Amino acid sequence: MSSPSSSSSASSASSSPSSPSSISRQVVIIGAGAIGAMSALHAIDQGMQVTIVDPGTPGGEHASSYGNAGWLSSHSILPPSEPGVWKKVPGFLLDPLGPLSIRWRYLPRTLPWLLRYLIAGSTEARITETAKALRTLLAGAAPLHQQIAEKAGVGQLIELSGLLHVYRSRQHFEGDARGWRIRRELGIGWQEIEAEELHQREPDLDPGYGFGVFINEAGHCRNPGAYIAGLIQHACDRGASLRAVKATGFRFAGDRLAAVQTEEGEIVCDAAVIAAGAQAKMLAAQAGDNVPLETERGYHAMVEHPEGHPRTPMMIMDRKVIATQTELGLRVAGQVEIASFEAEPDWRRAEIMRDLALQLFPALPRDLPASRVRYWLGRRPSMPDGLPCIGPSTRSADVIHAFGHGHIGLGTSARTGRLVAQLLAGQKPEIDLAPFSAQRF
Numbered sequence: 040m041s042s043p044s045s046s047s048s049a050s051s052a053s054s055s056p057s058s059p060s061s062i063s064r065q066v067v068i069i070g071a072g073a074i075g076a077m078s079a080l081h082a083i084d085q086g087m088q089v090t091i092v093d094p095g096t097p098g099g100e101h102a103s104s105y106g107n108a109g110w111l112s113s114h115s116i117l118p119p120s121e122p123g124v125w126k127k128v129p130g131f132l133l134d135p136l137g138p139l140s141i142r143w144r145y146l147p148r149t150l151p152w153l154l155r156y157l158i159a160g161s162t163e164a165r166i167t168e169t170a171k172a173l174r175t176l177l178a179g180a181a182p183l184h185q186q187i188a189e190k191a192g193v194g195q196l197i198e199l200s201g202l203l204h205v206y207r208s209r210q211h212f213e214g215d216a217r218g219w220r221i222r223r224e225l226g227i228g229w230q231e232i233e234a235e236e237l238h239q240r241e242p243d244l245d246p247g248y249g250f251g252v253f254i255n256e257a258g259h260c261r262n263p264g265a266y267i268a269g270l271i272q273h274a275c276d277r278g279a280s281l282r283a284v285k286a287t288g289f290r291f292a293g294d295r296l297a298a299v300q301t302e303e304g305e306i307v308c309d310a311a312v313i314a315a316g317a318q319a320k321m322l323a324a325q326a327g328d329n330v331p332l333e334t335e336r337g338y339h340a341m342v343e344h345p346e347g348h349p350r351t352p353m354m355i356m357d358r359k360v361i362a363t364q365t366e367l368g369l370r371v372a373g374q375v376e377i378a379s380f381e382a383e384p385d386w387r388r389a390e391i392m393r394d395l396a397l398q399l400f401p402a403l404p405r406d407l408p409a410s411r412v413r414y415w416l417g418r419r420p421s422m423p424d425g426l427p428c429i430g431p432s433t434r435s436a437d438v439i440h441a442f443g444h445g446h447i448g449l450g451t452s453a454r455t456g457r458l459v460a461q462l463l464a465g466q467k468p469e470i471d472l473a474p475f476s477a478q479r480f
């Protein structure tokens with residue numbers, strides 16, 4: 040990457056305060072993850088002057104967008120909780136290494152979020168409402184990413200080769216009938232694959248898995264960190280400024296935005312986008328919206344030069360993990376750990392991902408040297424109902440929320456960026472944003 044340009048201000052605000060649709064707006068994008076990168080590119084497409092602020096390096100390991108499983112899964116429309124999941128809460132508290140765990144000390148703080156999370160998946164009607172809204176955000180995600188990646192010169196990172204869910208057996212698949220039925224009702228198609236064909240297609244996979252569901256419309260990213268770095272570089276090549284600084288708040292003039300405040304002074308602007316991922320809560324509050332944003336932490340283990348790996352990225356349905364062959368190696372990603380943003384990582388959880396890699400792909404050596412495995416902790420920015428916040432803030436229509444994308448922030452980022460730019464330009468958003476309003480709580 041060549042070094043991106045830098046500036047001390049977004050330059051003087053030249054658009055009239057009374058004309059929010061003016062394409063000459065000076066926009067500050069707070070956060071250079073997937074959501075910020077896509078928002079920046081689409082705002083530039085609309086002719087706006089863009090400054091991106093982020094204390095971290097774009098595409099760096101600090102961001103959730105770095106180490107995710109790379110799925111561009113337009114079918115990931117179900118909220119994370121489901122009917123009856125409340126019965127498992129005592130287990131989540133007692134088993135610190137289960138697929139979902141809650142740190143005891145954090146429970147009092149997270150309880151209101153947890154209750155909303157349980158309610159969101161408590162009935163089929165609620166799940167279907169969420170699924171309908173997410174489908175509008177996700178439909179066509181993989182080709183959208185491909186178009187943007189090609190324009191940014193990183194088209195090789197996006198593959199439109201489908202995604203796979205693998206089950207132990209057809210019977211286990213039928214146990215998930217509700218979710219698949221909701222998907223079918225919303226127009227999502229798939230191919231069911233019996234054991235013999237599954238193992239022809241996936242010769243390295245543990246033979247204990249005997250049934251697959253192939254989603255043709257989906258795709259994946261082969262290196263999310265490099266993808267984000269490439270998108271931000273492209274934004275800078277097209278005139279955006281990148282500043283390595285943390286945003287701390289806003290200065291308003293009446294109901295209009297006058298500046299974004301940072302640790303190094305103000306950036307004069309007439310619009311801002313809060314795309315700060317799991318750290319967006321404080322900024323959203325300053326823009327008038329107290330949102331129940333929580334950190335759902337997840338982990339990955341990555342095996343370099345693996346002797347066995349998936350041909351198609353796959354979700355292992357009984358383990359709730361995703362295995363993806365990336366540019367950097369075999370990545371096994373998953374786990375949900377409810378703990379504070381700052382809490383120390385529990386690397387035993389990442390070691391579980393490594394052990395699963397060994398189980399799932401038996402060709403990997405049992406004595407896998409530690410030097411070939413890399414571990415990562417990521418912080419999903421999660422709303423309790425599984426729906427992100429996209430839309431104008433209460434304090435001012437000049438501040439746009441774009442955070443809370445939870446488990447699907449890479450996939451949803453392309454359309455989110457487009458919606459953000461439509462809002463900034465005063466255009467009618469291409470989908471109904473009511474389900475994504477920050478004021479819904």
Ligand SMILES: Cc1cc2nc3c(=O)[nH]c(=O)nc-3n(C[C@H](O)[C@H](O)[C@H](O)COP(=O)(O)OP(=O)(O)OC[C@H]3O[C@@H](n4cnc5c(N)ncnc54)[C@H](O)[C@@H]3O)c2cc1C
Pocket residue numbers: 069070071072073074075092093094095101102103104105106107108109110111112284285286287314315316317318319336337338339361372373374416417418419420441442443444445446447448449450451
């Ligand atoms: C294990 C795991 C697997 C996942 N797998 C997938 C997957 O396969 N597919 C998928 O679609 N999603 C997946 N996700 C979710 C996805 O990674 C996130 O939803 C997405 O990365 C969120 O993007 P973001 O831009 O909102 O946040 P981030 O990528 O976290 O970026 C936010 C940025 O904001 C910056 N920031 C924070 N505060 C400030 C501030 N005050 N001022 C300036 N900058 C600030 C941060 O430094 C950071 O760079 C996964 C997540 C995890 C943890």
